[in-house]
Each structure stands twice: as structure tokens, then as C-alpha cells.
Amino acid sequence: MAKVEVKCSISNCTYWGKGNQCTADRIQVDLDAHADHSYEMAVELGEFFHQDYADTSAETCCKTFQPKK
Template structure:
């Protein structure tokens, strides 16, 4: 589990009590890429993300690890 990763999105498959993320790895990107689909979910060490970007503030980022609970 990623150490120290807090998440309040309780309808995510990886969400655990205490706002903890139970994903083995997380993928975070800038909102500019929000419409991209990273279907490689945990398939490789880099999660299919080989590009590098810069965000001016945290609100310009989003977590691509999110997977809704079924």
C-alpha cells in the first residue's frame, strides 16, 4: 500500500477506512490529460506514463488510479 497516501473518495475500489489508499501503486497526472484512458492499470512499473509534465498548483492534478467500486 502506498505509504502516507490519503484519499477521501470513498466510492473508489482502493479506498479504505481512515481515508487510506490501498492501491499498490498510484498514477497522478495533470488535468490536461483527464480525457486520456490509461488502460494499462498496474500493468507496468510506469503505468504507461512515459511523459513528464508540470502543474502550477495541486488543483491542476488528478488521480488516474481511481476505479469505482462495483
């Protein structure tokens, strides 16, 4: 698998690293309209093949986010 650089400016995320680098092993992005803040990492719940369509990045959200403790 190719190495992909993911930039993130959410400094209170567990996966936020120096230079605004995301250090997560995998990234889950979903539509804001489907955002359900009662769980983290939709992939863990078996949503491997869920597909949506977004017209702009403003319609999306990162489900990988986990606040630093």
C-alpha cells in the same frame, strides 16, 4: 522502496480504505489537462516516463481511481 501513506477522500473508489487510506499498490497522477477517462491506470499503457509540470494540486488528477462495483 519506502512506504508512503496516501490519503484519499473518494469513498466510492475500489482502493479507498478505513481512515481515508488509499490501498492501491501504486498511484498514477496526471494533469487534469491530460485526463482521458476512456482508460484507467496510464502506467499499464506504457506511460512510465511521461513527465508534466503543475503549479497547484488543483491542476492534477488521480488516474488510479476505479469506482467500486
